[in-house]
Amino acid sequence: MGPTEPTGPICDQRRPxxxxxxxxxxxxxxxxxxxxxxxxxxxxxxxxxxxxxxIIRHQLTPELADDVSRSAHVVFVDARVPDGNxxxxxxxxxxxxxGAIGHVCDPAxxxxxxxxxxxxxxxxxxxxxxxxxxxxxxxxxxxxADGVQHGISLLRQHMRSLGYTA
Amino acid sequence: xxxRIVIDPVTRIEGHAKISIFLDDEGQVSDARFHVTExxxxxxxxxxxxxxxMPGITARICGICPISHVLASAKAGDGILAVQISPTxxxxxxxxxxxxxxxxxALSFFHLSSxxxxxxxxxxxxxxxxxxxIKADPELARRGIRLRQFGQDVISYLGGSKIHxxxxxxxxxxxxxxxEARADIKARLPEAFExxxxxxxxxxxxxDKYGREAHIFGNFPSLFMGLVGPNGVWEHHDGTxxxxxxxxxxxxxxxxxxxxxxxxxxxxxxWSYLKFPYYKPMGYPDGCYRVGPLARLxxxxxxxxxxxxxxxxxxxxxxxxxxxxxxxxxxxxxxILCALETIEILLDDPDIMGDRLRADAGVNQLESxxxxxxxxxxxxxxxxxxxxxxxxxxxxxxxTGQNNVAMNRTVAQIARHYVRGPKVEExxxxxxxxxxxxxxxxxxxxxxxxxxxxxxxDIVSADGEVIRRIAR
Numbered sequence: 123m124g125p126t127e128p129t130g131p132i133c134d135q136r137r138p139x140x141x142x143x144x145x146x147x148x149x150x151x152x153x154x155x156x157x158x159x160x161x162x163x164x165x166x167x168x169x170x171x172x173x174x175x176x177i178i179r180h181q182l183t184p185e186l187a188d189d190v191s192r193s194a195h196v197v198f199v200d201a202r203v204p205d206g207n208x209x210x211x212x213x214x215x216x217x218x219x220x221g222a223i224g225h226v227c228d229p230a231x232x233x234x235x236x237x238x239x240x241x242x243x244x245x246x247x248x249x250x251x252x253x254x255x256x257x258x259x260x261x262x263x264x265x266x267a268d269g270v271q272h273g274i275s276l277l278r279q280h281m282r283s284l285g286y287t288a
Numbered sequence: 289x290x291x292r293i294v295i296d297p298v299t300r301i302e303g304h305a306k307i308s309i310f311l312d313d314e315g316q317v318s319d320a321r322f323h324v325t326e327x328x329x330x331x332x333x334x335x336x337x338x339x340x341x342m343p344g345i346t347a348r349i350c351g352i353c354p355i356s357h358v359l360a361s362a363k364a365g366d367g368i369l370a371v372q373i374s375p376t377x378x379x380x381x382x383x384x385x386x387x388x389x390x391x392x393x394a395l396s397f398f399h400l401s402s403x404x405x406x407x408x409x410x411x412x413x414x415x416x417x418x419x420x421x422i423k424a425d426p427e428l429a430r431r432g433i434r435l436r437q438f439g440q441d442v443i444s445y446l447g448g449s450k451i452h453x454x455x456x457x458x459x460x461x462x463x464x465x466x467x468e469a470r471a472d473i474k475a476r477l478p479e480a481f482e483x484x485x486x487x488x489x490x491x492x493x494x495x496d497k498y499g500r501e502a503h504i505f506g507n508f509p510s511l512f513m514g515l516v517g518p519n520g521v522w523e524h525h526d527g528t529x530x531x532x533x534x535x536x537x538x539x540x541x542x543x544x545x546x547x548x549x550x551x552x553x554x555x556x557x558x559w560s561y562l563k564f565p566y567y568k569p570m571g572y573p574d575g576c577y578r579v580g581p582l583a584r585l586x587x588x589x590x591x592x593x594x595x596x597x598x599x600x601x602x603x604x605x606x607x608x609x610x611x612x613x614x615x616x617x618x619x620x621x622x623x624i625l626c627a628l629e630t631i632e633i634l635l636d637d638p639d640i641m642g643d644r645l646r647a648d649a650g651v652n653q654l655e656s657x658x659x660x661x662x663x664x665x666x667x668x669x670x671x672x673x674x675x676x677x678x679x680x681x682x683x684x685x686x687x688t689g690q691n692n693v694a695m696n697r698t699v700a701q702i703a704r705h706y707v708r709g710p711k712v713e714e715x716x717x718x719x720x721x722x723x724x725x726x727x728x729x730x731x732x733x734x735x736x737x738x739x740x741x742x743x744x745x746d747i748v749s750a751d752g753e754v755i756r757r758i759a760r
Contacts, residue, residue, distance in 0.1 A: 152345070152348040185434075239429055258333060
């Protein structure tokens with residue numbers, strides 16, 4: 123599996139004090155591979171370059187928009203519904219969200235909130251991880267576990283490209 | 289020809305559900321049902337595990353109410369250890385639950401239901417959401433997010449920032465409150481109070497506009513159940529259970545959670561995975577009762593804090609209980625106010641900074657029931673363990689499930705008022721859904737399933753033929 127090069131982000135505005143890279147990893151580790159995002163964040167460890175911060179959540183919720191808007195860059199890390207692709211994929215977050223924000227929301231909608239409520243949104247990417255099953259149960263499948271390793275590799279490369287070095 | 293209309297699935301609630309509306313030969317609504325269509329056997333999944341793990345495991349049933357499960361589970365664990373937790377641990381648990389009530393109610397009011405109130409039930413569904421709200425009233429939307437954030441931060445200060453803070457544990461809690469956290473929470477209270485007051489004033493003004501909805505949305509006599517503290521004070525974590533009727537007559541009081549099977553029965557219907565709990569002495573379905581903010585305000589004698597007590601006396605019907613489910617919204621705001629006042633009191637309590645956090649004990653009882661008031665209502669965790677503490681039996685009675693009979697009645701009542709024949713306007717459907725949203729149900733918890741849903745409406749004739757399907 124080779125790294126996937128990100129293309130340009132969708133940044134349009136930033137808070138003057140916005141700084142650092144925020145990694146938001148989310149998913150439910152009781153639902154099999156849905157926990158791939160949090161697993162990646164845990165395996166990434168605490169030894170991160172200066173300016174990099176990790177938030178682990180069960181799901182995205184609206185108030186995260188405040189944290190997002192205070193960052194210069196953000197990467198959302200999520201499990202992807204099985205689609206035959208066994209690679210982790212890092213791609214710029216483009217467009218607007220579905221707008222159906224309530225108990226949960228999608229990354230693009232969270233960016234919309236950051237932009238409209240908090241007045242700023244950083245450059246954002248989505249790192250999606252491959253899966254094979256999201257049924258009730260703990261632990262990752264081989265596909266998801268490999269995807270996590272690939273995702274870490276992509277993420278570390280991406281951090282370097284953004285200037286976050288150890 | 290009789291027909292059936294199905295709203296599948298219902299939006300802006302948590303979990304998987306659909307609504308069927310049955311029409312008779314004249315096109316009038318004869319009945320309606322709120323179906324829950326997803327089920328996963330979470331309780332079985334827990335069997336064989338050490339009970340110590342349960343706060344952490346059950347918290348992961350759902351990302352919406354993790355704290356409620358942590359607290360009810362820890363209390364069930366206290367019972368297995370047969371310990372009384374320290375005053376500091378108890379007050380810290382209470383502080384966390386108040387944070388949970390604040391953040392959950394804020395989300396329900398500002399982001400899930402306010403689009404209906406401020407943009408109108410008949411407004412364009414494409415913009416009848418939080419972004420429509422942001423456009424209409426950006427300051428209110430921002431305040432709503434910040435109030436939720438305040439509640440979340442109270443939780444994070446105590447439980448840490450992990451996915452689900454299994455911070456409350458059998459015997460107490462794991463870590464204390466820091467002085468820095470106490471100072472920050474105190475500093476942010478004034479804004480939280482201000483936002484809550486703005487929302488309360490707004491809702492009371494809107495009641496003039498939505499008098500019809502308030503009259504129709506689940507307005508029927510039923511029982512109400514909730515915890516009450518000493519002297520009948522509003523309670524959310526300790527105390528005993530009380531049932532009142534629709535005139536606020538107390539019909540059962542000082543009930544212990546461990547005896548729940550003697551007063552709560554669970555009926556099953558073939559068309560829903562969600563059970564139908566009922567008050568056992570009255571049978572099913574006559575024993576329909578409601579839980580949650582409206583019920584808690586109906587069962588208590590007073591709130592125990594000055595601002596919330598003033599609101600309660602204004603809220604209450606002179607003739608008895610408040611029976612309209614539409615008033616769940618105002619009840620939520622009054623509970624936020626009470627939560628904030630109580631947080632303020634707790635932060636000045638010397639016990640809150642104590643260092644006696646956790647009792648050490650082993651398995652001393654093989655069965656226990658923990659109860660707590662989740663934002664949506666009373667939550668029971670019932671465990672049986674072997675001598676090594678391994679779970680042999682788990683039963684969770686979830687607040688949303690306890691409102692199931694009432695939610696079905698609400699759907700039927702609204703449908704009878706707004707639906708006439710198979711030509712259904714979107715605003716009608718939204719009102720039916722909004723009736724469900726009054727209860728702020730969390731179907732992830734109540735079915736022990738996980739997920740989020742889109743929306744579909746089916747109109748089906750009595751002989752089973754789908755004659756119209758609306759998807760959105």
